[in-house]
Structure formats: structure tokens, C-alpha cells
Amino acid sequence: xxxxxxxxxxALAGWCGRHLQNPQQVAVAYSAGAxxxxxxxxxxxxxxxxxxxxxxxxxxxxxxxxxxNLALDLCARLGVPxxxxxxxxRHAPGQSPEDAARRARYHALAATAREQGxxxxxxxxxxDDQAETVLLALSRGAGLPGLAGMAERFERDxxxxxxxxxxxxxxxxxxxxxxxxxxFVDDPTNADARYTRNRIRAVLTPAWQACxxxxxxxxxxxxxxxxxxxxxxxxxxxxxLALTGNPPVIAAVQALSRARQANVLRLWxxxxxxxxxxxxxxxxxxxxxxxxxxxxxxxRIRVAAGLVVxxxxxxRYDRPI
Numbered sequence: 001x002x003x004x005x006x007x008x009x010x011a012l013a014g015w016c017g018r019h020l021q022n023p024q025q026v027a028v029a030y031s032a033g034a035x036x037x038x039x040x041x042x043x044x045x046x047x048x049x050x051x052x053x054x055x056x057x058x059x060x061x062x063x064x065x066x067x068x069n070l071a072l073d074l075c076a077r078l079g080v081p082x083x084x085x086x087x088x089x090r091h092a093p094g095q096s097p098e099d100a101a102r103r104a105r106y107h108a109l110a111a112t113a114r115e116q117g118x119x120x121x122x123x124x125x126x127x128d129d130q131a132e133t134v135l136l137a138l139s140r141g142a143g144l145p146g147l148a149g150m151a152e153r154f155e156r157d158x159x160x161x162x163x164x165x166x167x168x169x170x171x172x173x174x175x176x177x178x179x180x181x182x183x184f185v186d187d188p189t190n191a192d193a194r195y196t197r198n199r200i201r202a203v204l205t206p207a208w209q210a211c212x213x214x215x216x217x218x219x220x221x222x223x224x225x226x227x228x229x230x231x232x233x234x235x236x237x238x239x240x241l242a243l244t245g246n247p248p249v250i251a252a253v254q255a256l257s258r259a260r261q262a263n264v265l266r267l268w269x270x271x272x273x274x275x276x277x278x279x280x281x282x283x284x285x286x287x288x289x290x291x292x293x294x295x296x297x298x299x300r301i302r303v304a305a306g307l308v309v310x311x312x313x314x315x316r317y318d319r320p321i
Contacts, residue, residue, distance in 0.1 A: 007176050008042035008165060012122075015164035016046075019153050023119035027052050029109055030082070032071040035124030037184040038173040039165060043122060044078050053082040054112050054121070056105045067185050074183070083112050098195060110157035120160040125150055127216045128170040131208075132200050134219045139196075144230040145276075149223035167220060236260065237267035247272070247314045250292050250299075261286055272317045275304035289315075 020026070028040045030053035043051045055071040057064055068084055075082040085108040113121045130149050137146035153162045165173070177184055193199055208215040241264050244252040248268055253261050262282055269277055277285065281303050288299045292310060299310035307318045 003180050004176065006038065006042045006045060007168065007172050008038050009045065011168055012039070012042050012046060012164045015152065015162055019162055020120050020160070023047065023050065025050050025052060025116065025118045027054050027109070027113045027116065027118035027121045029105075029121055029123050030055050030071055030075075031124075031187070032067045032074070032185045033124070033187060034174045034177055034184045035126050035165060035170065037074070037124075037182060038177055039122055039124040040074075040080070041078075041182065044080055051080055052116060052118065053080055054109055055082060055084045056108055057084055057086045058101055058104070063185070063188055067187075070183060070185055083116065085109075085112055098197065106156055106161075109161075110159040113159045114157075118159075120162055123161060123163050124165055125163050126165045126168050126170050126173065127220060128201075128205070130166055130223060131205065131216045131219045132197055134223050135200050135204055135208075136197060139200075144226045144233065147223065148227035148230055149220075151227070169216060233263055234267065237263045240264040241267055245314070247311070247316055249314050250289060250310065251313065253289055253315070254292075258286060261289065268315075269303060269308075269317065273304055273306055273319070277303045 016023075026043055026047055028036065028043050028051060030036045030040050032055070040051070040053055053071065053075050055068060057068050072082060072084070074080075087104040087108050109121050133149045134147060137149070140146065150163055150166060152166055153160065155161070174184075189195070190198060190201070193202065205215075212218065240256060240260055241248070244256075244264060246268065248264070253264065256264065265282065265285065266276060269275060281301065285301050285303070285308055288301055291297060292299055297310075299308070299315070301308050303317070305320050309316050309318055
């Protein structure tokens, strides 16, 4: 059977034209699953001799060693260098297993990319992942940052990450791999109904597909609109933070509308605390700021692990000791 063109090729070319013109070395986050396998093959075809693979071994299930062996075998056949990173993905009390695994994975990818001098790390997340992300955000009552879904590019720990397959359907990748005989694995944890994303994949998305066959494209369009709106809010917050000062002067914050107060305080807390307040915390903070009309009026509210307090005429974020 004649080999067919890798469907990832045009998507990868388009992403690179926007974000990565002439890299010296590119890393691919290669799990040995279908999406990352198709992406690794496309990257190797586009940049022969300038691609490396990073395989994250989470150690969360018995099949992890088999995934590593398949990854090592394909990279050996392609002549692609590979680094295997074993991470501790156990979750802390109160932390979701998915979040713990994701944080450990990105930390290892960024550290390895910096060590190897890679210009970027490419991720195999696709249109189905984007749709699930938006549905998950909707189920949690998320604001614009959540509804914007997965960004096409982002930076973490000083490393550029990219999602060139963000608008490609998963089935397109799998059909091509099966047609051309490229081996890949299916992660058994994807069928574990304890994880919210897996329940969305198993129950909600088939219903959306049955009722709205173009739901992936529609959700992706909504995510783009949300991302654009959030970008405008970020620009306004930057302008308002320059006016209120950093840390913000309470009287200057009070001079803004309540919506702009919320917007600028989200930016300030993201900068100084690396966190976002809950809706309840932010409403309470705004109420307390509004009440600060006399010199002796105090202010103290917990946000994430720290406290927002009044410091003379300004706000201050106190981190836990």
C-alpha cells in the first residue's frame, strides 16, 4: 500500500509560519499515542536532523513501560534523539490527579527543552481536545480565560510551546496512522470514568456530535472569540494598573467602575501571587475596597494561599511563610 501524505504537514507549516520561522532544534512531546506520533513524523519530515522527542514516563499505570519501549523503538528507526523523563505525578491532598500530572509533565518538558537547547516544544493536542477543554470550562462556570480553551502558542518556564494540530480532528490522525501502518498506543486511563474529561469524551461529545455535527468547529470559533475578548481585557487591565500603581493605590482603584476594578485586580493578583481569585473572593475584596473610606479602616481577605491586606493607602499581597 502506497504511503499517503501526513495530514499534519499543512497544519505544522501554517503554525510555523506564524510562530517559528527557522528553528535550529525542535522538541516534540511524544507520548507514543496517535496524536503525538503523527506530529513527530510530520516534524521529522519537515526538519530532518533538527527534531528530538521528549517522552514523559508518569509511572501511573502498568502500561507506561510499554509506552516507553514503543517510543524508543520508533525514534531509533527514525534516527530521532529521544529523552525519557520519569516524573512524580502523584497529587497532593486537594489537588486533582489530572492537574498534578499536567504540572509535572510541563515542568519536565520545559526543563528538558532548555537543557537540550530546543527552540520550542510541540504538543499533539487536537480539535477534540480543544472541544473537551471548552466543555469542561463551561461545566465549571469558567470566565473568558477558561472559555478561550487551549492557546495556539504559550510560554512556560521560559520555553515556547505550540499546538499546531489544535484545529485537526483526532480521527483524521488515527485514520492516517492506521492506513500507513504506523504503530501507536491508546492510554488505558482515557477510559477511566473517574476523570471529568473522560466522562465528557464518553458521554457529552457523542451527544453533541449527534445533535450538532459541526460542534468542534463551533466550539473552536467560540474559543477564539473568548480569547480575543480576553486579550482586550488584558490590555485595559495593563492600562488601569499603570494608573492605579503596582501595588494598587486604594483610592485609584475606587475611582474605576466595579467591572474595571475586578479586571485590574485579577491582573495584579496574577502578577504578584501567580493565582486567580474565586468569584466569591473577588466580590468580597471589591466590597472591602469600597468600604475603605477612612484612614483607620482595615482590609484583610484570603486569596489562594495568601492574604490581601491594606498597607497605608495601598493594597498588599502577603504570601504564607
